[in-house]
Amino acid sequence: MGFSSVKDMVDKMEAGQTLTSFFRKHTSQQSEWAGNWYDTASYRGMPLPLIYYGTDLEATLLNYRSVGGLYHGENVAPATKHIYKVSAFSSTSNANPCHLILCDYLMFYPEIETNSIAVQNFTNPVTIPRYTTGEGVKAFLVYTSEAGILPQKVRVTYTNSQGVTGRCLGRMPAITMAGSPLVPGIPGLIMTGGAWSGTLQAPHNHGVFLPLAEGDTGIQSVQNIQFNTPSGISSQAALVLCKPLCSVAFNNAFAMSERNYWMHLPSLPRVMDGAYLAFLRYGGSASVGSLIWGQLDVVWG
Numbered sequence: 001m002g003f004s005s006v007k008d009m010v011d012k013m014e015a016g017q018t019l020t021s022f023f024r025k026h027t028s029q030q031s032e033w034a035g036n037w038y039d040t041a042s043y044r045g046m047p048l049p050l051i052y053y054g055t056d057l058e059a060t061l062l063n064y065r066s067v068g069g070l071y072h073g074e075n076v077a078p079a080t081k082h083i084y085k086v087s088a089f090s091s092t093s094n095a096n097p098c099h100l101i102l103c104d105y106l107m108f109y110p111e112i113e114t115n116s117i118a119v120q121n122f123t124n125p126v127t128i129p130r131y132t133t134g135e136g137v138k139a140f141l142v143y144t145s146e147a148g149i150l151p152q153k154v155r156v157t158y159t160n161s162q163g164v165t166g167r168c169l170g171r172m173p174a175i176t177m178a179g180s181p182l183v184p185g186i187p188g189l190i191m192t193g194g195a196w197s198g199t200l201q202a203p204h205n206h207g208v209f210l211p212l213a214e215g216d217t218g219i220q221s222v223q224n225i226q227f228n229t230p231s232g233i234s235s236q237a238a239l240v241l242c243k244p245l246c247s248v249a250f251n252n253a254f255a256m257s258e259r260n261y262w263m264h265l266p267s268l269p270r271v272m273d274g275a276y277l278a279f280l281r282y283g284g285s286a287s288v289g290s291l292i293w294g295q296l297d298v299v300w301g
Contacts, residue, residue, distance in 0.1 A: 037193030041278035052238035056111040062276040075273040081300040082268035088294030095290035103242040114231040134161035134220035141191040148231025161218030
């Protein structure tokens with residue numbers, strides 16, 4: 001339904017159709033590398049950390065009742081719920097600068113073995129619970145155990161939002177995974193999300209999300225994954241399907257940064273009933289045990 005005017009939205013907020021939810025996350029106690037993306041759902045704190053547990057290589061659904069999701073209230077249909085404001089800051093300087101992308105995590109495929117070069121086939125007994133056509137849905141790979149020590153390339157076969165199968169997420173010559181010959185990575189590290197440790201750079205990374213095949217605009221499901229070389233140690237990863245919703249960035253400790261999606265960037269991104277909300281984090285500097293605080297404000301009508 002949404003809102004017919006600013007007054008309509010304000011009236012609904014004054015009538016109590018709004019919620020503020022808070023989060024507090026601790027970055028890893030190990031040194032995180034500057035210039036990499038991390039999955040804050042894996043971080044300890046509030047909400048509780050997400051454990052990517054399920055049947056090996058099988059699609060596992062996520063919703064707001066799953067442990068770890070940022071609380072945004074109960075279902076509101078036939079009304080619609082929207083993000084009004086996102087705010088965040090760090091209580092330590094070594095977490096800055098930081099960029100957060102709020103996503104609706106839809107489902108994941110656990111226990112991918114990164115030290116294997118065999119084709120690993122996924123099973124799909126369920127389908128994505130929201131954005132069911134797959135339009136706008138993206139994928140990322142996150143280490144769920146100690147990360148590999150060698151860079152890799154990856155190929156993922158998927159079904160796009162038009163229902164076309166056999167599409168390719170990434171290309172064998174194109175995507176180099178994060179790895180380090182010096183220090184193994186840590187759980188929560190996004191595999192395609194940035195630099196290696198120190199001065200070594202992964203030259204063909206594509207950021208936090210795996211790139212879609214040319215012309216595609218979303219993902220319904222994934223069918224298999226294959227690495228071109230072993231990761232150097234036995235380590236596991238999960239492939240997560242999600243829908244990015246909005247973002248916020250901050251640069252200074254103890255200085256709250258706010259993105260208002262009515263005043264600053266008029267859009268009011270929608271939060272679907274049952275959404276599992278969590279942040280993906282880009283760290284511009286090395287971080288050890290930092291605290292990230294913030295709040296999410298939603299309104300429905």
